[in-house]
Amino acid sequence: MYLAVSSPAPGVVELTALDADGAVATRERIPEAELPVRAAALEAGHPRWVWADTTRWYPALLAAGTRVERCVDLRMCRLLLRNAAAARDTELARAPRDRWDEPRAVAAASDTLFELDAPVPDDDPVAELLFQRAVIAASATPGRLALLTAADSVGALVAVELEHAGLPWDAVRHDRILTELLGERMPGARPAHMERLVGEIRAALDDPDVNPDSAPTLLKSLQRAGLRVSSTSRWELKGVDHPVVAPLLAYKKLARLYTANGWAWLGEWVHGGRFRPVYVPAGVVTGRWASDGGGALQLPQQVRGAVVSDPGWKLVVADAAQLEPRVLAAMSGDAAMARAGRAHDMYQGMVDAGAVETRSQAKYGMLGAIYGGTTGESGRMRPRIERAFPRAMAFVEAAARAGEAGDVVSTWLGRTSPPGRDAAYDETRSDDERARARSDGRAWGRFTRNFVVQGTAAEWALCWMGALRRMLWELGGGDADPCPLTARPHLVFFLHDELIVHAPAGLADAVADALRASAAEAGRILFGDAPVEFPLTVAIVDSYADAK
DNA sequence: ACCGTCGGCGCC
DNA sequence: AAAGGGCGCCGACGGT
Structure with missing residues (x-):
């Protein structure tokens, strides 16, 4: 049932099997080096692995060829339970913060001061598991929190699997894209096309030394040349008629590519035909994933042509259409919006x-409606959206008002927003301070308004991934087939509402079906029979650039 | 030399 | 055209 793993001493692993009631069935200690081999045999019993941090244990298992079906990531779950409004009346709310509340310790590799300290044995994962189960059971919404902890935990597994597999990346194609757009690489200077644009910018401004990478000096130079701009941003420059605008906007576009996803990035992040970014599941307050290195979640369109499947394999790219509005329709029970x-x-x-x-x-x-826009086209449309979809609008308005009043809000499954700042606005004295307090309050209301929708969309995406992951495993032969994860159809990329599966060409159609089936399943898991659909755009391609 | 902040822009 | 939510990353820059 449950199989807890921890390290009571360096190089030693303690394995504790629990039965369904949480009673200890067996407990043993083995050398850590033996864990990967033992894990393969243990996984045959379909345990739910229980560990402090998925990132601490799972990479070594995967490297040894053992894929794990399910787990509990105790530290992730502690964090969301600690914050959850639905667990406000449980023992956890009264318990002082302890080491389970701390972020995962990263190895202090070269820090000799810490190496002199005696190593700290892991805290007991069994006690923490039982505690969390009791907290969930005593909470206001045990079913939803149980689902949320399971969803976050499966996300943790997927993140490690994504890093293990890597996104297929053709460095030669990437180099070709860069050379075509940026020009030849120049030692000690900008690439050729960028250098040429700098020349045009300097000529147009009659300023032979201006550095377009320096916003303050560039702004002064623009103003000296007569441009009425208050910043050097793209959207402000777009509205100005001056010969410098075209080369400057072109330069900015190329400079962005060069610095963010140029040759330096390629050399640092792509090895052996794979891009391996670092994902941080639930790294965003809303529950969305963040990334920490590699910029996986900001991969620009320009370089997606370098994402290319292996020979005989395909990329199956799926994108949930208008995910956030659909989630809002489901949460708010707005029948008219669901019909649309x-x-x-x-x-x-x-x-x-x-x-x-x-x-x-x-x-x-x-x-x-979802972001809280008040001006421009979104502001003008507000009354009409309100008339057509009153329940949906009332739902997000309520979330915004809660935030403005200093209350927290929660997603569908119960992830809870951080507390707002103390709303001692009335005690502030000057008009300026009161105005700023009002403005801050509205900004926080926009945050809580968006939080409930963005966070629930993130929960849908986790359920989608979790269901798909199981289907892909079965498509690849299930437990009966000993072949490793990356020899089967497997996930290689996740981007909030988009997934990429790398699959043998012969299985691509089946993978496309699995993507649609898992999206439907995610909708049912979260919203039951609510009449809201979650259609996908699916493309079977050789290159990511061909998906849209 | 290092560190935190900011402007700007990529993604959803 | 617009400018409202969430991020990460870069170079520049101002502080120490």
Whole structure:
């Protein structure tokens, strides 16, 4: 049932099997070097592995060829339970913070001061597991919190598997893309096309020394040349008629590519035909993933042509269409919005329902509702969205008001927003301070408004991944087949509402079906029979660039 | 030399 | 056209 793993001393692993009631069935200690081999045999019994940190244990198991079906990541679960409003009346709320509340300690590799200290044995994972189970059972929403802890834990498994597999990356194609867009690499200087643009910028500004990478000096130079701008940002420059604008915007575009995903990035992050970024599951307050190195979640369109499947394999790229509006429709129980979502393109569905005239109005209107936009097109659409989808709007408005009042809000499964700052606004004295306090309050309201939708969308994505991961394993032969994870169809990329599976060409169609089936399953897991659909755009391609 | 912050921009 | 949510990363820059 449960199989807890910890390290009571360096090089030693303690394995504790629990039965369904949480009673200890067996306990033994083995050398850590033997764990990968033992794990393969233990996994045959389909235990739920229990460990402090998935990143501490799972990489070595995967490297040895053992894929794990399920786990509890105790530290992730402690964090979300500690913050959860639904667990406010449990023992956890009264318990002082302890080491389970601390972020995972990273190895202090070269720090001799710490090496002199006696190594600290792991805290007992069995006690913490039983504690967390009791907290969930005593909470206001045990079913939802149990689901959320399971979802976060499966996300932790997927993140390690993504890093293990890596995203197939063709360094030669990447180099070709860079050379075509940026020009030849120049030792000690910018690439050729960028250098040429710098020349044009300097000529247009009549300023032979200006460095377009330095915003302050560039701004002064622009103003000296007569441009009425208050920043050097793209959207402000776009509205100005001056010969410097075109080369400067072109330069900015190339400079971004050069510094963020240029040759230096390629050399640092792509090895052996794979891009291996570092994912941080639930690294964002809303429960979204973050990344820590490699910039996996900001991979620009320009370089996606370098993502290429292996010979005989395909990339199956799936994108959830208008995920956040659909999640909002489901959470708020807005039947009219759910009906608009019957269309594969929900925004077109809103046009067809007569809520707005154009697709673009629908899109900006919905984004405004979810983000709290008040100006521009999204602000203008607000009354019409409100009339067409009153329950959805009331739902996000309530979240915004809660934030403004200093209350916390929670996602569908119960992830809870951080507390707002003390709302001692009335005691502030000057008009300026009161105005700033009001503005801060509204900003926090926009945050809580978005939190409930973005966070629930992240939960949907976790359920999608979890269900898909199981289906992919079965497609690859299931437990009966001893072949490792990366010899089967397997996940290679995750981007909030988008997944990429690397699959043998002959299984690509089946993978596409699995992606759709798992999306439907995610909807059922979260929202039961609510009439909200989660359609995908799926493409079977050789290169990521061909997916859209 | 190092560190934190900021402007700017990539992604959703 | 717009400017409202969440991030990470880069170079520049101002502080120590």
